[in-house]
Amino acid sequence: MIDLTLTELKDALARGDFSARELTAAYLQRIREHNGTLNAYITVTEEQALAAADASDARRARGEAGLLEGLPVAHKDIFCTRDVRTSCGSLMLDTFNAPYDATVVARMADAGAIMLGKTNMDEFAMGSSNETSYYGPVRNPWDTARVPGGSSGGAAAAVAGRLAPAATGTDTGGSIRQPAALCGVTGLKPTYGRVSRWGMIAFASSLDQAGPMAHTAADCALLLQAMAGHDDKDSTCVNEPVTDYCAALSGDISGLTIGLPEEFFPDDLDGRIADATQAVVRVLEQRGARVAKVSLPSVALSVPAYYVIAPAEASSNLSRFDGVRYGHRCDDPADLMDLYKRSRSEGFGEEVKRRILVGTYALSHGYYDAYYLRAQKVRRLIRDDFKRAFEQCDVLLGPTSPELAFALGSKKDDPVTMYMADVFTIAVNLAGLPALSMPAGFIDGLPVGVQLIGNYFDEGRLLNVAHSYQQETEWHRQAPALGGTA
Amino acid sequence: MSWETVIGLEVHVQLATRTKIFSGASTAFGAEPNSQACLIDMAMPGTLPVVNHEAIRNAVRFGLAIGAKINQRSVFERKNYFYPDLPKGYQTTQLEAPIVGAGEVEIRLEDGSTRTVRIHHAHLEEDAGKSLHEDFHGMTGIDLNRAGTPLIEIVTEPDMRTAEEAVAFARKLHALVTSIGICDGDMSQGSMRFDVNVSVRKSGDPLGTRTETKNLNSFRFMEKAIALEIRRQIDLLEDGGTVQQETRLYNGDSNTARAMRTKEDANDYRYFPCPDLLPVEITEDDIEALRASLPxxxxxxxxxxxxxxxxxxxxxxxxxxxxxxxxxxxxxxxxxxxxxxxxxxxxxxxxxxxxxxxxxxxxxxxxxxxxxxxxxxxxxxxxxxxxxxxxxxxxxxxxxxxxxxxxxEGLKQVSDTGELEKIVDGIIADNAEQVAAFKAADEKKQKKMFGFFVGQAMKATQGKANPQQINQLLQKKLQD
Structure with missing residues (x-):
């Protein structure tokens, strides 16, 4: 049963092929066998999962099945989960049991989903390889010597390795799409404000957005249906009616115009990735889509603008981790300054400290205009670029990542090269647009992902285009050989 | 040439909303420590602020009461610094785009003269918690009940010249905010707190270096603290010294003040727009409705x-x-x-x-x-x-x-002429000596002696005699 998609599992549960308890037990077994290798989970909530599965079976027996009834999911450890450790991949929160559930967690539970555990991630979602986690790196199920991408690397590896049929992720600069691409799963970053950020530990508030990760676009549609919608607790969560995403999956894309931004196909792009991307375009053309060339000239500035704005917001967001109320506190502080300095020096890892310093610098007196304000101007230019592009086309398409899964440790000491891993994904966050990554083939046994970018609140169309592609291809059904029971 | 004092104020006014500015926790004063601090006030990871619209309406009411420009789009910003009673590590406040723009307050002094104090702007912000230094044996307790209480900070131009003017302004502000019902005005509970900027100069000179004395919570302390600071600065300058730009703390019990921090230790607050909150938009209609509702x-x-x-x-x-x-x-x-x-x-x-x-x-x-x-x-x-x-x-x-x-208690005045006459006759009969002396005295002396007889009449009636009637009767009988 673990090779079924979420949508298929939903149908099988509805038919009574197996119970939620049997399904949950199968995934827990799978986690026991492979999490030691993959390190995809920080915390496995076995007892709660089985109890929740029993409750779900009882609900179904009473005829009260919700949208995600009995379906196991894994939550990224950035989402607060009541009375369950919520570490954010950091020593700082190693002992932190959240006193409440994030809106995403609560809504999925209300829809009947069963939490298997909390997935590994780059510390405070800062990283593109999952190597900055305090709990050690996650390994790519397709090649355990390679990274799964990040920051939602644990989520991507868990889905790819069949340690969960679906997972939640968050995406600030590509943290859902890039690991989805590197692990061969489908992942959607919704429009900024589509999904509530309440209970999602903030990295860069104006960029962070939660979204689903699963095998197929149809699975993501199902998950987004449960996650999306207005929330009084998040002022930036938009009060816009939620599309019926599942109903949007007609598979019909005739007459659709796909824009290919020239900036997403630079001369130095890995030719194999360019070819795989063009192959996707051909499939979509065969299914009735038209292609247009477009340009997003300001996208070249997105990485530098992002690495001002995101660290600036992070430097402020992470100030609350001061050793006073919760989280890591140093032993025997001599005075208040010592408490702050040592608690934060010990509690945060290198990459987090680097970004706090960068952000503090960017906001400091005399530099604010040159860095932060300038980056905000770039952000407007990028938004305008996309706006113009969407006057000519319905969706944009390009590679998700400029490279395949790289070897563990290969970029650890070169942060700037690491930052370039998000060169195709970051502009989307700066503009607040929805975007999706879907499996588009393999190169040397490693998955390639292709990114689709949509207009604001056009998640339904994005999912339908991916669904149409997945009706035609089998890349999303491939499973890595991890061995063990199936 | 004489010294001139220049005074500007920053006033924190606690808004009388039922709940906090960014959370649903109660703002009631005096509860058990931390019993009115919710997840948001404690800055739990993952929590987000949602603005309290009543706080916004109160700020607009204030702006309208001082004839200020209301900014229809104002922006919350983060002021970043570390302090144990500041749970998020930043204070959410307004800087570049405050909700209330320039306005004016007219004050009237005791001699009847008036003066106009210009308001530079007023902005919305959240209060911090409190550090408790007693009862913790070398440690510090943190009470977050006050954290997130809505404030408006009112910033004046340096338009006041004496402590009396500053106090008159403070009283006027107190009258305004309590009259329009946006603040309970209870100074003892910190509902209004004054930061006083003082500098001195020789008349006609450019502004001198100013100091800021913070957190004065009574009119009396404010007056004394200003007088003290004026004296200190003049003494310093007359002795050939210079005034340092610094923040000072006033102790009301001893009427002394000390420097708390100088300009050099000033924090770089790294203000930037708060990405968790949307800009506050107020329509013309909202403003007019609030204007109409002002008492x-x-x-x-x-x-x-x-x-x-x-x-x-x-x-x-x-x-x-x-x-x-x-x-x-x-x-x-x-x-x-x-x-x-x-x-x-x-x-x-x-x-x-x-x-x-x-x-x-x-x-x-x-x-x-x-x-x-x-x-x-x-x-x-x-x-x-x-x-x-x-x-x-x-x-x-x-x-x-x-x-x-x-x-x-039978306190009705005795106004019955017959009864009073009897009493007066009795007094004249009982005090023949005094009556004789009275009659012998000149007019000036008589005036002084008259009171004795009135007193006797009042004593006889336990104060209830109608004083006018008694006067008339006595005048008549004594002159006879």
């Missing part, structure tokens, strides 16, 4: 009291400064049928009692209706002014209405 402001009320009730400027100024006083006054005046007497009683007997018991007029045990009745009884001759004070006391003790008290 009569203190200045208008003062003018009406002098015009319609004939109150002296000074009385009108004091009564109009408080909405409770004003409401009480208008009711008492109506019941009494005499506004001036009502004002006299309020500012005399009533104020003395209120001050002694440290309560506001809203909690006075003597209601406006009772005070009005009391004044009526003086006017219709039922009791004398002297007896009235006794009745007022009894009424204050809760012994009933003035009429009940007068009746029960």
């Amino acid at each position: 009569e402001l203190p200045d208008a009320r003062r003018d009406r009291f002098t015009r319609d009730f004939g109150l002296p400027d000074y009385d009108a100024e004091i009564i109009s400064a408080s909405r409770d006083m004003s409401d009480y006054f208008e009711q008492a005046a109506e019941h009494a049928g005499d506004a001036k007497l009502a004002a006299n009683w309020m500012l005399g007997e009533m104020s003395a009692r209120l001050n002694a018991e440290e309560i506001g007029i809203g909690k006075s045990p003597v209601s406006a209706a009772h005070l009005g009745q009391l004044i009526q009884r003086i006017k219709d001759g039922t009791i004398s002014s002297k007896i009235a004070k006794q009745v007022f006391d009894a009424c204050w003790q809760g012994n009933g209405s003035p009429d009940e008290i007068i009746e029960r």
